[in-house]
Amino acid sequence: MGIVGWSPASAADRTGPSVYLEAGQTLEDGRDTTTSTIGLRLPMQRTFWDGRVTGNWDLYLSEWRTRGLAGQRRHYTQIGVVPMFRYRFDAGQSPWFVEGGIGVSHMNEPYQTASKRFSTQWNFSDHLGLGRNFGSARQHELGLYIKHVSNAGLRRPNPGETFVQLRYGYNF
Template identity: 40%
Template sequence: MQKKQCALKILAVASLLAGVHSTSFAVDSASFELGTGNKSQLARVAAQWDWDSKWWQSNGTHIGGYWDLSLAEFRQDQYQNIPGQHKNLTDIGFTPVFRFQADDKKGLYAEAGIGVHLMSHLYDNNGRRFSTAFEFGDHLGAGYVFNNGLDLGVRLQHFSNGGIKHPNSGANFAVARAAYHF
């Protein structure tokens, strides 16, 4: 229960801080991601809206961020713990992401986000079961933004319902990400 409350508080604060600083409804970038973990894979497309904020600006760097709206497809390869039994599920997610980056938003960056996800079915793969279709998704990532707007990165992604209901075994994924800033 404490994890759930902490996650909800973080999400609420992030939403309040970031939401008032978007200057436009136009999409700033789009991304494609591939991930693997727990004998399952994910493919995800997303759109991002940059925040017009530069917190703790110092020495040519700052903390900024963006909203991330995603649509993903998961392929479970050991559905209900049966080897070779497959099941797909679809996920829609919304995540505020904080990013430590250069002031010009080019070069190396590190990021972290925690958001909400709604899955079309309950995840049940390789001994990991979710008891709710509503999940929190958090990630830590790093990457590089090139001068032409190409953004290549990696993420460690975790899904869990934050203790809302049991079982709550969670699942982890290693994710490769490519994005393009318009």
């Protein structure tokens, strides 16, 4: 239907919900924080740009683990929601994709390590990934994601934290 029009979901993208698991660690500061995530992906049920781009809502729950200082919290819980937009190569038919989105997240306490301290529990969550579907019906998915969490400078300090994560997903 064109670059700005809407069209039915592409054959390469399954239109049902999916679940995913992620694991990763921080990129800076000695890689002292790891994260584990379980997520639910809900499709927006529409595509645009002739089926090359699809939209999904990612709802997730993560646990961050850090070495921390003595007497300091070492586990943090994060919940978030991110609208994600996925581009498929080969006119929307390729098993390969790139995707990205910016959403919001909330942590049970402001995050703190020996070298960083978040000033807020509410933060923005930026996600960028590269992945591939596989399986007889492309029901499996593997991806590599970079995620950055910060409050976008709304309150100081705002050091942010960036993770590299490996994702496995299963589409229903």
